[in-house]
Amino acid sequence: MRFVKGHSTENDFVILPDADARLDLGPMLVRWLCDRRAGIGADGVLRVVRTKLCAEVADQADEAEWFMDYRNADGSVAEMCGNGVRVFARYLVDSGLAGAGELAVATRAGVKRARLGTTGDVSVDMGMPRVLGVSSTTVNGREYQGLNVNVGNPHLACVIDDPIAGLDLTREPGYDREVYPAGVNIELLNRVGDHAVSMRVHERGSGETRSCGTGAVATAMAAAHAAGETTGTWTVRVLGGTVTVTLDDRTSHLAGPAALVASGEFPAVI
Numbered sequence: 001m002r003f004v005k006g007h008s009t010e011n012d013f014v015i016l017p018d019a020d021a022r023l024d025l026g027p028m029l030v031r032w033l034c035d036r037r038a039g040i041g042a043d044g045v046l047r048v049v050r051t052k053l054c055a056e057v058a059d060q061a062d063e064a065e066w067f068m069d070y071r072n073a074d075g076s077v078a079e080m081c082g083n084g085v086r087v088f089a090r091y092l093v094d095s096g097l098a099g100a101g102e103l104a105v106a107t108r109a110g111v112k113r114a115r116l117g118t119t120g121d122v123s124v125d126m127g128m129p130r131v132l133g134v135s136s137t138t139v140n141g142r143e144y145q146g147l148n149v150n151v152g153n154p155h156l157a158c159v160i161d162d163p164i165a166g167l168d169l170t171r172e173p174g175y176d177r178e179v180y181p182a183g184v185n186i187e188l189l190n191r192v193g194d195h196a197v198s199m200r201v202h203e204r205g206s207g208e209t210r211s212c213g214t215g216a217v218a219t220a221m222a223a224a225h226a227a228g229e230t231t232g233t234w235t236v237r238v239l240g241g242t243v244t245v246t247l248d249d250r251t252s253h254l255a256g257p258a259a260l261v262a263s264g265e266f267p268a269v270i
């Protein structure tokens with residue numbers, strides 16, 4: 001079985017080319033692929049499959065030839081992955097499955113449109129994030145209030161005064177399971193300058209990661225909200241680099257690097 005390894009700002013993925021939907025991608029295989037000691041190692045898996053062959057997204061096939069079938073490191077399925085969709089687009093272009101320019105990708109959260117050249121950064125239209133209210137999280141015994149934002153997947157983004165560098169995110173932060181029955185991605189952020197924030201994230205299904213694209217959009221939304229703004233461009237610094245989020249009154253865009261770094265093979269039966 002062939003794989004490609006890619007990342008954006010160190011949020012890393014195993015990419016599995018499966019154009020004809022032949023692969024039975026169960027949670028055990030995903031967990032092995034993502035295992036950093038016994039497997040290949042990644043925060044998640046991106047299966048590359050023809051949209052028309054996947055019943056759950058076949059209605060998007062007229063607009064997007066390829067479906068990003070995203071899985072978290074624990075084997076769970078998620079609706080959307082902002083860094084993943086940019087790495088996915090880079091893979092499609094670099095492998096000749098799509099041309100550079102604007103490129104539609106089917107996801108469980110609907111069609112996303114990426115824009116990229118033959119090299120360089122990838123930008124994606126992430127849609128309008130939905131602010132659903134406020135909620136709170138408990139990290140290292142401290143409670144923080146934040147914004148409940150849906151970016152296709154669920155987020156709780158908290159602007160905090162405590163320095164995020166001092167937080168221990170090795171364990172899952174506490175959250176309100178009535179508000180988030182299917183789990184949540186939790187971002188903690190500090191303002192670090194004019195329209196600039198620094199963010200750490202604990203991802204549902206993957207633990208602390210070095211970046212999260214949907215999390216960066218939720219973060220920009222929370223930072224804008226705290227500043228009394230609804231539009232604008234935000235620099236979001238993460239442990240693995242920097243991404244940019246632009247909010248306008250119709251949609252949001254996420255831009256930043258996306259790179260393919262290795263390829264190889266693993267046995268079909270592991």
Ligand SMILES: N[C@@H](CCC[C@H](N)C(=O)O)C(=O)O
Binds near residue numbers: 011077203204
């Ligand atoms: N890292 C991703 C988000 C991946 C999915 C998330 N863990 C979830 O379960 O919703 C990103 O870049 O957006």
